[in-house]
Amino acid sequence: MNSFKRASDFNVSLVIGPIQVCGLLSAALFGCLACQSYLYFARFRSDHLALKASVSAVILIQLGHFVCVISMLWTMTVSTYGDPSQLTVLPLAADLAISLSGLTVFIVQSFYAFRLWRLTGNIFLPILCQVLSLIAQTSTFVVTARAISMTDLAGFGNNQMLLIELSFVARAACDLIITAGIAxxxxxxxxxxxxxxxxxxxxxxxxxxETGLVTSLMALTLATWFPNLKQLPSGFFSWIGLWLLWPDVVGNSLLASLNRRLLFRDRVSRSDTQTFALNTIVLSAGATQSPADPSENFKDRDLLV
Known part of the structure; x- marks a missing residue:
């Protein structure tokens, strides 16, 4: 495992390159999240307050995550220019981004666990999913606290491997259980x-x-990739780059899931029989659409997809 003790050890393409590429992709995904958020609040004004609060929390957390990504890019490309030895530890912004990414995933998984409970009426699987998500989030907080006080990136990766693996395996298991249960x-x-x-x-x-597999496969990729990193910190920054994208994908999956209800408006308003049948399938949360919505009387759409 390497450190950047000498300038000859520093490979820009392996250290700054992945963070820069993934940072730009993260910015694009945050833009998509902002657009989806505008659509959601414009078209689903009468959704339950708890649901709107969850969406708002995801947006605000991802805004903080985006600021941390920008700060991390500035540190790596400007502040530490000409002194690669400073990159033997993670920038503070990266430590904060780790914590914020975990919060986003925790909120989204809690929402999906609630959806699973409302659909199945079985409390066991939702509680199991929530426990897994809580374990992962606790591990993330511990890793973040230790990352802030780290003195060597290579040693940190070895020492915290168990907690990092536990976090991502638990996240992936939670996503897979929720996806399988709802399907x-x-x-x-x-x-x-x-x-x-x-x-x-x-x-x-x-x-x-589709939604569940995208997020769970990303978590599994992060979990299986980390132990196989041969060189740190060069390989570690490649892995961190993917981690930066993960919460943006999770947040967009939530908004896409909620906004897909728009596709059902015309279909639901065509037939009272179809409306009644769908009411026995979708999840109840007591939300209605705005008065302009032709399917205003069609309840329980906030957890439809």
């Missing part, structure tokens, strides 16, 4: 013989799997 419950609704809703349920299952 299986929707499949049972599909097989129950409710008329006129098979196509919609198939679409819900597809969207559920």
């Amino acid at each position: 299986w419950s929707l499949k049972k609704k599909r097989d129950s013989g409710i008329g006129g809703t098979v196509t919609m349920i198939d679409r819900l299952i597809k969207w559920t799997i």
Whole structure:
């Protein structure tokens, strides 16, 4: 494992390159999140206050995460220019970004665990998912606290490997359980013989799997990649770059899931029978649309997809 004791040990493409590329991608994803947030608050004004508070928290946390990414890029490309030895520890902004990314994922996973409970009526799996998410979040906070006081990046990666692995494995397990639970419950609704809703349920299952697999695969990639890093800190910064993208993907998946309800407006308003059937499938949270919404009487859409 390397440190940047000498300038000859410093490889710009392996250290600054991944952070710069992933930082720019993170900025693009944050822009997508901002657009989706505007759409959500403009079109779903009557959603439950708790749901709007969760979305607001994700946006504000990701704004802080974005500021940390910009600060990290400034430190690595400007403040430490000509002195690579300063990059043997993570910039403070990177430590804060680690903590903020965990908070975003924790809020989103809590939302999906609640969705699973409302759909299945079974409390065991949601509690299991919440416990896994809490374990991961606690591990993240511990890693963050230790990262702030680190003196050597290479040694830190070795010493904290167990906690880092625990965090990402728990996150991935939580995502997979939630995805499988929701998809299986929707499949049972599909097989129950409710008329006129098979196509919609198939679409819900597809969207559920797509959303859950993207986030869980990213967590699994981070978990399996970290122990296989051969060189630190060069390899570590490549891994950190992917970590910077992860919470943006998770936040966008949440907003995409909520905004997809717009696609059901026309379909739901076409038939009272179809509306009644869908009311037996989707999750109840007591939200309604604005008076301009033709499907105002169609309840329980805040957890639809």
